[in-house]
Amino acid sequence: MDALIEIVGTAIVLAEFKIQKIYCSPLPLFSGTTHCQHGIIPLPAPATAELIKGVPTRATGITGELVTPTGASIATTLAAEFGPMPALNITHIGYGLGSQDFPQPNFLRVFIGQEENNKTLKGEDILVLETNIDDMPPEILPAVVSKLLAAGAQDVFLTPLIMKKGRPGYQLTVLCYPQVKEKIMTLILKETSTLGVRMRPEKRQVLPREIKTILTPYGPVEVKIACLANGEVKLKPEFDSCYECALKNNRPIREVYLAAQNIAQETLTKKNKNS
Template sequence: MDIYFDCGSGISGDMTLAAFVDLGVPVEWLRQELARLPLDGFDIQESVVSRNGIRAKKIDVIDIHGDGDDGHAHGRHYAAIRSLIGGSPLPERVKQIALAAFEKLAKAEAAVHGVPLEKVHFHEVGGVDAIVDIVGAALCVAHLKVGKIAASAVPLGSGHVTCRHGVLPVPAPATVGILKGVPVYGTNVDCELVTPTGAAILTTLATEFGPMPAMTMEKTGYGAGTREIAAMPNLLRLISGRFQTAGAADGHADLMMETCIDDMTPEIWGHVMERLFEAGARDVYFVPVHMKKNRPGILLCVLCDKAQREALAACILSETTSIGVRYYPVERIMLARRPVTVKTAFGPVQAKAVTLPNGTTRIAPEYEACRKISLERKVSILEIYRATADGPVV
């Protein structure tokens, strides 16, 4: 299944764990798996609560020691947490996710406090509850066999929060560091909506951020935060289902970036195209246009994924004479395709097998493969194209 994180009220570690449980992860199974960690004196407690009339699950990590740190009253160093998780008998995928999340936390803390990564000492996130939240989230992802994860833009609270370092602004400095590159927006809610642990889990799991992608929804899970917030239901919503992909003739959202240029030497255009492809463009093309004062010019069109917008805009503005770029969302309909090798009289040739809307398959030869054979054999590239289109797939 695929999952969309709807973070309308922010995200924390316990909200994430609760939402996964509400989505279908058995809490008893989760308790048994977490018991494999070399941690003593904790338990997890499940309850059902209501937030603004919406039923949700809540998960509390119970510290039997009563000091909040599993006997580690002063937290743990990053190296200790890494050893604790890495040396556990948990599945490799679970350990990889959990270690990646803690690495994000460690890097953010190292930057904030100006210390080397290995010397980062966790306080709030070094306790048993944060370890359980992060490892528990990784266990849930593995249990549900989650494929892709996307997330909404993240709302940030305001005001101040008190921690062992003293009074800090909201969002906390570590949270800000972890959320770099993630779309966020401010609110007037006077509390912490996103914790460092929640930010680390989210940025480790989600591969894209923005509006809900085209998907077939199946189930919804609600995870409640501890606070009652008058302005909004303090809930994290997980929506599971299947994202539409390029594996069928489905819509795929992208951006089109454009700019018109009439004062650049033609010699540079080839270089610009190469740099744009290197920067992640899906497609680049030039269209002749007539601009103001009837000047002939070129309309530069760049198709790209939303995540590549900033990099490609920087490339356009530094590699051309343009002083501005416009962009807008576009949608594509893409046919299913897969790489194949075709047997021909010229040897094996790489191609794509494209499935048409009526279910039939068309072979599309790969240009570079055909060009290489053409130069080596001194044969017309058209002959190689024809032989590949009509040949049997190996």
């Protein structure tokens, strides 16, 4: 019954406040034991442990249950991202207090606000995975790049190298979020001849961006739009969309690209004048 009340209550609050996107901090890890129908089991409970697979966590050193199965299911289902809180114009703050005593305050805090999408850079944690390859056919590498991007990598690129003994090779570099690290690592080891992958965490600042579909004489084209702090807009038509329209209309890709770029710029200019 508790789980039902918590899930329905969460849904009601999200609907009441018209929440569009949820960010969650890394979930706290904990230790200890709990009683269930099968007897005494270690914490996190098996259901919780299964739910938080692939989700960023942080160590606390606390003995006691900090994340319940219901809490884990709500967080992992609804959160769009796990990490630092984005820049917000905060309108509401809520607290949910727990009954148990821990070395740190036992409460859940929620901030509600308007995200400043077009005013600030967004800081995020990223992983850089690298490996050097000189003993596989290079024509395979573009397919590997495509698979890595489809698996959740944020960026993938190849750098030509001269390896030991003077052999030509490539450095495969992948940028990804921590939650897909294992998936990306497994894919690299499976799809390439490498026997190991280097990995390091880095921080980066990125401009908020969105993808919009622009109608052109050649068909719909997706355009990536980002905004600088001063309000200046950067936009770039997506190559795949331009390629499809160019192929369908038997026109040069550059022609479709420039048309989409100009139409997108005109649309944004009109929108800014009317707002």
